[in-house]
Every structure is written in structure tokens, then in C-alpha cells.
Amino acid sequence: MTTALRIITPGLSTTVQDLGRPGFQRLGVTVGGALDPISLGAANSLVGNPVNAGVLEVLYVGPSFLVDADNARLSFVGADAEIEILAHASAQNGEAVSSMRSVRVRRGQVVRVGSLRNGATLYIAVEGGFAIEPMLGSVSTDSRGRMGGWRGRALISGDVLPLHRSAATDRDEYRIEGLDLAPPCRVRVMCGPQSDYFAKTEIERFFASEYMVGAGSNRMGMRLEGSPIQHCRGFNIISDAIANGSVQVPGSGQPIVLLADHQTTGGYPKIATVISADLPAIGRLPIGSKISFTPTTIEEAVAARRKLAVDIEEINRKIIQITPPNAVVAARLLECNLISGVYNAAA
């Protein structure tokens, strides 16, 4: 018997992601990894995985997939979305499942994730994880480098993602409470490394402006639209390395925040860098939303990083067992299955 998730519709851009493959940027290898590593960790914790196990990262529009395993435990963490479990592939309606919880699904059932609301990302973890060979220590999909994940690309219809477990462990379901995943309207940055390519007035303009996340944004970078930033020494620099969260300003003057899949090196001046503690939040920011930048110091940035590390530790304490509601869901699913069985017989 196979144990797999069979992709029926892939969604807009669904990829396997973990915490990425740091350590090989000197070879030109992108780090990648989840845009929002906090949600990734929470999704894994809900199904009992190590926090850095590979999960499905959904952008904007979710996938639908068939469960081809005796049963499996899934969890959904991130933006709000309509998530349904259908009794079989030709069922029209299914049982709604809320996100921020784990749920058990059975062979033949179909999970359908709709459009995301109030956020760009949703993470779907499966207990035991995907049976995918890590590359350079990671199962993250690097689409540009064509490595990792499922065949080095976003999922397409017909993909069969093998699972490590053929059945979920017999236990109650969990949900997570009080985890704030609202996309930010303001993130903190440190100036540099190339803030000397901009006059003081232009740096002030950058901090005073509100930008809109543009339609060209993707896992490589968030293209901002708003008040253009002028360079005082041209917009070409000798290519140098790029850090996660770098805010580069190309010739158009419209800043680009470089995200997880950014290339390792680039040739535009970088006015500022988003601090590490605010990177998971900016990863949730959807196209069309507004964002502003606040300058901060290294001391504040490190304090924020320390606080984030504590907050991540706390996530486990926000996970609560949900025995009775789960029993109800299971009963309803069973009912739903039986009813559609009757329908099928009649057809």
C-alpha cells in the first residue's frame, strides 16, 4: 500500500519547505525555507513533528489533495482559509475544518484548501513528515536552483508526495490558542549596508512613507510601491552578498524586500535590512497590504531576537488537547462518508 498525498489541484504556488539550507551561500546556493518559520514550527508541533520538519507552504490559494494512506494527521497554521475534508474525490461538499489545529484524515478523503484571507501563507504539516530525501540538509524547494522539495519545483496536479507514516498515532487532536499571526503594518529595520548611497532626506522619506506590497511579489522578494527613493551615487554597486530582509533599491526607486528565496548576490544598493525578529511577520504580508519601516538599533534588534526565541519556546504551552470536539468531527465525517456512499450506490 502506498502512503502518500496525491495532489489534485496544486493551488497558486505550493512548495515543500522547512527552515532552509543555510551554509552553502558561498557556492551560490539559496537558503530558502518557510517565509514564516513560526507558523512552520507551530504546524509541526501540532502533529508532534520536530519544528523544522518539511511541510507544505501554501501561497494565497490552497491545494486539494487525496489522502492515500490508512490515515494521516494533518495540521493547518497560518492565514485564515476555508479548509474542507471531503469524503471522496467526487464529493461536492465536505466538513469544514478550522485552521490552527490538527485533524485526522482517512484513505480516500480529499482535503481542499481555499483562498487565504488576511495573510500570504498557510502551512500544512503531516505527522511523520514527507519521505523526501534532503538535499544539503534540507527538503526546502529551491525553484531557481531546481533542488530540494518535490523535484525542485512547486507542486503540480498529479504529484504524489510520499509520507513517512502509513497511519497516524492513536491520540487526541490538538489546537493552538493565542498565537498572533496577524500580518504587520510596520517592521523594524537597521540602516545599511549601503545607506551611504542615499541622501539623508531620502532615508527620511523611506521611513516616513507607507508602501503597498506590489503584485510582482514572490518568495524571492516583496516589491513595494510608493514614494520612490532617489540614489545619490547611482543604482549599480559591485555585486555583493544579500542578507535575508535586505531592502534593495533598484533604478526605479521602488524598494524590494528580499525574502527567503533571494539570490545569494546582487548589484543594487541596500538602504536597510529588516531585523531578524520581524522576518517571520513580513513573510505573512500579502500582496495589496500596506507596510512602513521603523529604524532601530542593533541592541533593540538583538533584544527582539531574544524575545522571539522565548516566544517560540512558549508556543508549545499554547497547544491544547481537544478531545471531545474531535470525537464529534470524526463522527460527522463518518456520517458524511456513509451518506455519500448511499448517493453513489443510487447513482
Add this chain to the structure above:
Amino acid sequence: MLEYRVLPAGDTALVVEFGDRIDQKLNAAVLALSHGLDAAQIPGITETIPTFRSLMVHYEPLELTASALVGQIEKQMHNLNTSASVGHVWHLPVCYDPDVAIDLDDVARRTSLTVQQVVERHSAPTYHVYMLGFLPGQAYMGEVAPELSLDRLENPRTQIPAGSLAIASAMSCVFPLETPCGWHVIGRCPIPLWDHGRATALLAPGDKVRFIPVSIREFETLTTGVSQGALRLEPISEFVGAAA
């Protein structure tokens, strides 16, 4: 001691910058500092990324403060030995046949040279590998002869094949994977610069490269040899310090 400045790149990386130009001496300093920091195995440094004229140092600020890291960099700079690095000399076969060199005629036109002259001038120098970046295993090699120096294409191509040899300004690159590209494609290299299976790069910063022109038939033979696993390119020689 070489002049340098340290620039913040957020709270988990900083940039050690040696100047504002593409220069082999500056690049040697970048590589020497990179080797020095790697060899020192300083707890808290997670990754160093050498580029043309600067080194990015990634660190864990909860383990190593920025000021302590700057102190470690100062210490390395006092003892910097730019002549101790080991490199390899490579002879890379390249096919300049118009069948695989889509921009060769255009480059000849833009530079007012014949196709033959473009090939001769491009394959004459020994190139220095400044850095790897953009794609896995992609080496930036310089310098291209001044008469071949061209700005990037006005309209970048959405896709060029893996192995494409292309030029822009003073640099030559062999693009290891199929990729969008705004450079001028003047040839194709049958030797993979990135080994997907073993996740290794053929070239390293500091290496020296000569391009050896091969015919389209030789190119096809080499491509077949590589795909059958029968062919693996070895360096011509190893050197310490500045290469011949």
C-alpha cells in the same frame, strides 16, 4: 594593513568591505579573511560569503555580539596573509559555434569585430574566479578583454540553456542551470559547473580558468561523455598564492 570598513546587514550579518572596485588584490583579501575566519572556528559565526570586494559574515548575535565579531575581524586583519590561499587552474572546453552561441553574431556586430576575433579575444586570457553566486556553482570570471565589454541586454531573455557561456561588462559566466538572463550568450560549456547529485561546485573563488574552444562535434562528444558519467574534468594544476 589593508583599509576596510564594516557595515551592518541587519542583526545577524555584517559586511567587511575592502573597496569599491573589482580588483584581484581586493578579492585576494576577501578570500584570505574568509579562510582566516573559517579556520579560526569562532563560535557564533555561521557562514561567510566571499564576493568581489567584500565578505559577508553571518553570525548568531545571541552567541557572539556584533562588537565581539568586529574584534575578531580586526584580529584576523592584523595577520592577514593574502598569498597563502590554494587554488586550481582549469581548462574549460567551450563551443563557440553559432548553433549554441545565440548572441555571437550580435556581439561581433556590437563590438565591430569578426566572429573569429570575438572568439580569439574571449579565449585568450586566463580568467580569475572572483566569486560564486546567483545560481549554484555559478562562477564570475574576469576580466573580459576591454573591446568585448558590453552592457547587459536591453531586454533580458526569459530562458537560456544550462551551460551557456555569457559575457557582460568585464565578466564571463557559465550559467550552470537554465535561467532567465540579460547577458550576451557567446558559447556553451559541456562540463557541468554544479553537480546536482553531490551538491558540489566545480570552480572555487580564487581559481584560474582558460576557455579552450572546441568544435560542435567535440562539444557533442563531451556532452555525451558527461551524461554517461564517463567524463570528469580535473584541474590542470594546483597553485599557492598568486597564480601564473
